[in-house]
Amino acid sequence: xxxxxxxxxxxxxxxxxxxxxxxxxxxxxxxxxxxxxxxxxxxxxxxxxxxxxxxxxxxxxxxxxxxxxxxxxxxxxxxxxxxxxxxxxxxxxxxxxxxxxxxxxxxxxxxxxxxxxxxxxxxxxxxxxxxxxxxxxxxxxxxxxxxxxxxxxxxxxxxxxxxxxxxxxxxxxxxxxxxxxxxxxxxxxxxxxxxxxxxxxxxxxxxxxxxxxxxxxxxxxxxxxxxxx
Amino acid sequence: xxxxxxxxxxxxxxxxxxxxxxxxxxxxxxxxxxxxxxxxxxxxxxxxxxxxxxxxxxxxxxxxxxxxxxxxxxxxxxxxxxxxxxxxxxxxxxxxxxxxxxxxxxxxxxxxxxxxxxxxxxxxxxxxxxxxxxxxxxxxxxxxxxxxxxxxxxxxxxxxxxxxxxxxxxxxxxxxxxxxxxxxxxxxxxxxxxxxxxxxxxxxxxxxxxxxxxxxxxxxxxxxx
Numbered sequence: 001x002x003x004x005x006x007x008x009x010x011x012x013x014x015x016x017x018x019x020x021x022x023x024x025x026x027x028x029x030x031x032x033x034x035x036x037x038x039x040x041x042x043x044x045x046x047x048x049x050x051x052x053x054x055x056x057x058x059x060x061x062x063x064x065x066x067x068x069x070x071x072x073x074x075x076x077x078x079x080x081x082x083x084x085x086x087x088x089x090x091x092x093x094x095x096x097x098x099x100x101x102x103x104x105x106x107x108x109x110x111x112x113x114x115x116x117x118x119x120x121x122x123x124x125x126x127x128x129x130x131x132x133x134x135x136x137x138x139x140x141x142x143x144x145x146x147x148x149x150x151x152x153x154x155x156x157x158x159x160x161x162x163x164x165x166x167x168x169x170x171x172x173x174x175x176x177x178x179x180x181x182x183x184x185x186x187x188x189x190x191x192x193x194x195x196x197x198x199x200x201x202x203x204x205x206x207x208x209x210x211x212x213x214x215x216x217x218x219x220x221x222x223x224x225x226x227x228x229x
Numbered sequence: 230x231x232x233x234x235x236x237x238x239x240x241x242x243x244x245x246x247x248x249x250x251x252x253x254x255x256x257x258x259x260x261x262x263x264x265x266x267x268x269x270x271x272x273x274x275x276x277x278x279x280x281x282x283x284x285x286x287x288x289x290x291x292x293x294x295x296x297x298x299x300x301x302x303x304x305x306x307x308x309x310x311x312x313x314x315x316x317x318x319x320x321x322x323x324x325x326x327x328x329x330x331x332x333x334x335x336x337x338x339x340x341x342x343x344x345x346x347x348x349x350x351x352x353x354x355x356x357x358x359x360x361x362x363x364x365x366x367x368x369x370x371x372x373x374x375x376x377x378x379x380x381x382x383x384x385x386x387x388x389x390x391x392x393x394x395x396x397x398x399x400x401x402x403x404x405x406x407x408x409x410x411x412x413x414x415x416x417x418x419x420x421x422x423x424x425x426x427x428x429x430x431x432x433x434x435x436x437x438x439x440x441x442x443x444x445x446x447x448x449x450x451x452x453x454x
Contacts, residue, residue: 006293013288013300017307024311028318035321118262118401154398 047095047106048076074098076105083166086158088113102171104131119159139168240362246339247370248417250442253339258406264387267375270330275364278340280308282360285348301344309335377409
């Protein structure tokens with residue numbers, strides 16, 4: 001009798017909890033989703049302020065959004081990407097200038113599970129604003145490479161490294177580069193002449209990345225130097 | 230009225246859950262890296278503690294003694310999830326700063342300890358007051374630690390501008406948490422000892438009873454004898 005009583009009470013309490021929670025879930029879920037969407041739209045506006053409308057396009061691996069201003073000129077490309085941080089995936093939204101070499105206009109973190117007080121600083125503008133207007137190969141932590149121009153977050157090396165590497169990889173992504181090149185046709189000839197032979201020689205994906213990187217930097221530096229002379 | 234006052238004093242000072250009784254140290258150390266996080270954790274824990282205290286006190290007569298712990302856990306987890314969903318749906322800005330800590334409240338042993346030691350033995354009103362005062366004690370402790378660690382570790386207070394350059398980063402990291410917590414606990418112990426000397430409570434209990442959650446019960450028992 002005592003055992004039966006125990007079973008009944010525990011069953012009733014659990015049932016009560018399950019019913020109330022499922023009721024609350026059904027009630028709140030639409031609002032939670034709505035809040036999420038609203039937050040994303042707000043962040044998109046912050047990254048590309050003059051954005052009026054956008055077109056969603058899906059490439060092979062990435063989903064991108066082309067953003068246009070009032071005069072229907074392309075002002076930026078939004079990419080939603082994620083990388084593996086210290087505590088879980090870091091989801092971020094990044095706006096890219098539609099010209100080669102790719103540069104970042106703005107970046108915001110959508111969600112993360114990093115340690116509060118340390119890794120959580122990844123969402124702060126103080127860290128994220130460092131990525132704006134940098135060439136891909138400058139996107140390395142200062143302490144790892146002399147060329148790097150990114151200061152890591154204090155006490156959160158893994159987080160900083162994860163997001164920096166992920167951004168560099170994104171900017172060097174062949175698919176994205178090709179797509180953006182097809183958008184801006186002026187530079188296309190220039191690019192194909194320089195890069196294509198190198199790509200044929202390379203075997204692995206990584207070396208092709210580094211080759212592209214080197215070529216891009218040399219062309220970039222030449223462009224930089226020439227007007228000065 | 231006197232009992233209410235006693236409960237409040239006990240929660241905040243005499244039997245402060247973190248600084249005197251040494252329970253709930255995990256969120257105390259983990260969520261005190263900045264003062265803002267500490268405030269969020271303190272508020273959320275206080276809310277869940279009060280609600281679970283009320284409900285457990287309400288159903289205390291029908292809970293069989295053998296299975297009280299599972300029932301407490303189910304009640305606490307339910308309240309935590311309710312808080313989580315409600316904040317996410319109706320207070321999105323609050324949820325951005327607080328959302329990380331809410332799932333952590335389930336494992337906050339202060340709540341289970343109060344359910345076991347107080348709410349399952351007292352009426353609803355006293356349990357409510359106890360929830361607020363114990364939560365207040367936890368809130369005070371964690372905010373003090375949060376302010377100390379943020380000031381020394383990142384040179385800011387409540388996320389303001391940096392007050393000085395080159396802060397001691399170790400204070401934000403786990404070792405600094407233990408250091409700061411040790412200092413805060415020592416100071417509280419000192420104050421507590423002074424207070425006890427003034428009121429001259431004579432107890433025949435051994436010194437190892439210091440900090441035990443059942444100390445006051447034992448002392449009352451001895452007094453009545």
